[in-house]
Amino acid sequence: MPEASAAVIVFDGVCVLCNGWVGFLLRHDRAGRYRFAAMQSEAGRALLADHGLDPDDPTSFLLLEYNAARAPRASTDTDAIRRVLVGLGGVWTLAHAIALLPRGLRDAAYRRLARNRYRWFGRHAACAVPAPEHRPRFL
Structure with a gap:
């Protein structure tokens, strides 16, 4: 289980767009807050x-944010994207x-x-x- 204040992003590991998103986050997440799990794993x-x-047909983006009690707060779709960007801080807020x-x-x-996305x-x-x-940041 991730440490308190960490967050896990479940992404499509074969999607070119999704991998670009993960690369963007790896470059901009200076605090190292986000961990990643490919949906195929x-x-x-x-x-x-x-x-x-549905792990076989995910059309949602999943973000799990863990609090001090290590209980996850789940967000999907555009709420998850917004929370991820805001979590980067600075201009991203x-x-x-x-x-x-x-x-x-x-x-x-x-x-x-x-x-x-594939098409x-x-x-x-x-x-x-x-x-x-970056390997330690992947589940």
């Missing part, structure tokens, strides 16, 4: 299933503005992107292996 599948998401859009509208747009951005044959310096 045993840990990622278990986390998705534990939070009511402007991502709170996402909440100004109606959730149904923004989540519908996100799910359309999620359903078409629009591509797919890797297998999950990427993280660089040695």
Whole structure:
């Protein structure tokens, strides 16, 4: 289980867009707050299933934030994306503005992107292996 104040992001390990997102977070998460689990991994599948998401057909982005009691707060879709960006601090806290859009509208747009991610951005044959310096951040 992650340490208090840590967060876990379950992502699609073969999706080109999703891997770009993880790379962005690895570059900008200076505090090292975020850990990552590919949805194709045993840990990622278990986390998705534990939070009511189908590990074989995930159209949701899952963020688990752990508090001092190590109890996870789960967020999905655009709420999860907003919370991740805000968690980076600095200028990224402007991502709170996402909440100004109606959730149904923004989540519908996100799910359309999620359903078409392979067609629009591509797919890797297998999950990427993280660089040695990033391996401790992957479950």
